Amino acid sequence: MMNQCGWIALTEPSPGHAPLRGAQKADWLIIGAGITGLSAAHSLAELHPQARIVIVDRQRAAQGASARNSGFAVAHENPADNELLGHNGFADYQADTLIGLAASQEVRTRIARHQIDCEYRDSGYYFAVSDPGKLCRVEARLQTLNAVGASAQFLQGPQLAKTLGTEHYQAAIWCGNGNALLQPAKYVKGLLDALPESVTLYENTEISGLERLSDGQIRANGPSGNVTARQVLVCLNAFIPRAGIETSSTFAMELSASLTRPLTDQEFAAIGSAAPWGVLSTRPLGATVRLTPDRRVMIRNTAEYRTKDLTESNLLLRRKHHALGLQRRFPGLSEQDIQYTWTGHLSASRSGQPYFAKVQEGIYAVAGCNGSGVARGTLWGRLLAELASGASSELLHSVMHRAQPGWLPPRPFFDLGAKVRMRLEAVRARTEI
Numbered sequence: 001m002m003n004q005c006g007w008i009a010l011t012e013p014s015p016g017h018a019p020l021r022g023a024q025k026a027d028w029l030i031i032g033a034g035i036t037g038l039s040a041a042h043s044l045a046e047l048h049p050q051a052r053i054v055i056v057d058r059q060r061a062a063q064g065a066s067a068r069n070s071g072f073a074v075a076h077e078n079p080a081d082n083e084l085l086g087h088n089g090f091a092d093y094q095a096d097t098l099i100g101l102a103a104s105q106e107v108r109t110r111i112a113r114h115q116i117d118c119e120y121r122d123s124g125y126y127f128a129v130s131d132p133g134k135l136c137r138v139e140a141r142l143q144t145l146n147a148v149g150a151s152a153q154f155l156q157g158p159q160l161a162k163t164l165g166t167e168h169y170q171a172a173i174w175c176g177n178g179n180a181l182l183q184p185a186k187y188v189k190g191l192l193d194a195l196p197e198s199v200t201l202y203e204n205t206e207i208s209g210l211e212r213l214s215d216g217q218i219r220a221n222g223p224s225g226n227v228t229a230r231q232v233l234v235c236l237n238a239f240i241p242r243a244g245i246e247t248s249s250t251f252a253m254e255l256s257a258s259l260t261r262p263l264t265d266q267e268f269a270a271i272g273s274a275a276p277w278g279v280l281s282t283r284p285l286g287a288t289v290r291l292t293p294d295r296r297v298m299i300r301n302t303a304e305y306r307t308k309d310l311t312e313s314n315l316l317l318r319r320k321h322h323a324l325g326l327q328r329r330f331p332g333l334s335e336q337d338i339q340y341t342w343t344g345h346l347s348a349s350r351s352g353q354p355y356f357a358k359v360q361e362g363i364y365a366v367a368g369c370n371g372s373g374v375a376r377g378t379l380w381g382r383l384l385a386e387l388a389s390g391a392s393s394e395l396l397h398s399v400m401h402r403a404q405p406g407w408l409p410p411r412p413f414f415d416l417g418a419k420v421r422m423r424l425e426a427v428r429a430r431t432e433i
């Protein structure tokens with residue numbers, strides 16, 4: 001099988017759950033059992049211990065993007081030039097980072113509460129480049145990151161090569177304090193396995209739309225059954241249009257990644273027995289790379305706006321691109337050393353901010369994780385449950401205030417614009433793939 005997620009393959013499967021059949025009733029319905037939906041389910045069960053909560057997923061739960069991502073729990077994003085200390089975007093960057101810090105804390109809290117074994121390492125990550133020109137204004141960047149609570153350090157030359165076990169990267173900012181790495185399939189499985197009894201899960205059930213009934217309740221229709229509930233939380237992320245919500249101003253991107261076999265003792269010694277690490281690119285289309293605790297290398301170096309999903313043969317070509325990125329970093333590795341290759345969908349927006357809203361009476365939705373939904377999805381799930389429950393907090397206000405995904409032109413203009421932008425970004429990232 002070509003499209004096989006390595007993280008999922010290396011994780012013990014959770015027990016299966018039946019599809020939705022017949023007419024079911026619930027107090028709360030959650031659509032989408034990824035990080036966001038599962039986090040919302042936990043929060044609703046904590047807020048309303050007597051309530052009947054139903055969660056539905058179109059495939060096996062916890063096997064979408066939430067299991068297929070690169071496993072960075074992001075508190076601090078790399079600041080854009082206009083967000084550097086002293087510039088007019090700094091206040092917004094500061095507000096976003098407070099949300100990011102709360103989100104990474106939410107991940108830690110969930111892991112501790114449910115004792116999730118997901119190879120969590122609170123050891124920070126690197127914004128690293130092979131072309132030093134792609135990491136500009138280093139001093140201002142360090143000051144900015146440190147001003148918002150990060151612990152940031154600049155590395156280059158032999159010190160960097162020794163730390164990462166590769167001479168590919170020429171400069172990096174290590175960014176700690178809230179930034180962590182985890183095995184994503186194990187994290188989201190942990191959220192799934194810890195669901196309390198008040199939550200009923202239906203798997204392999206695709207919801208095709210929401211219907212408002214005459215008594216004000218909402219009915220979600222699946223192929224062999226339906227659920228009627230007073231309150232519905234839509235946690236579909238890239239698939240939000242499938243619930244009939246077309247106004248989120250978000251769009252889906254398809255990403256692909258590969259994971260190698262574990263390095264042998266000899267290969268590991270040759271790279272200096274480096275400790276596990278994670279590297280984020282400073283360019284949107286640059287590679288995300290990890291050396292995992294079990295000595296595998298993961299690379300994600302494609303991200304595409306597509307109107308049709310990648311086919312098997314498309315994915316084969318993407319795997320060659322992964323192999324090229326691997327060889328640049330670790331010349332001893334080739335395509336034959338790749339054990340797993342897979343795709344996943346994320347939800348993006350023009351501004352980089354999410355859609356987080358009460359859509360209409362009883363319907364709440366979130367989308368637009370923009371590649372940092374491990375931590376933010378965990379937080380948004382809780383906050384969406386709180387919003388729908390009528391709760392209020394400074395953090396919820398801040399998230400709602402920042403949730404402005406930006407305007408998208410109508411199709412086909414959007415399709416054309418997105419393709420041109422992607423090509424431009426690919427050229428800008430060509431030294432970093």
Ligand SMILES: Cc1cc2nc3c(=O)[nH]c(=O)nc-3n(C[C@H](O)[C@H](O)[C@H](O)COP(=O)(O)OP(=O)(O)OC[C@H]3O[C@@H](n4cnc5c(N)ncnc54)[C@H](O)[C@@H]3O)c2cc1C
Pocket residue numbers: 031032033034035036037056057058059060061062063064065066067068069070071072073074205206207208235236237238239242243255256257300343344345346347369370371372373374375376377
């Ligand atoms: C390759 C890749 C790398 C990434 N790397 C990172 C990273 O390092 N750090 C980070 O923070 N983020 C990363 N992301 C983004 C991150 O994975 C997402 O932001 C996060 O998983 C979103 O979680 P979610 O629960 O909102 O969505 P999902 O995990 O996508 O869950 C949505 C669920 O809805 C289900 N569904 C879809 N349609 C229907 C329907 N009609 N009816 C019922 N169910 C339906 C799907 O099956 C899915 O399980 C990455 C994403 C990808 C694809």
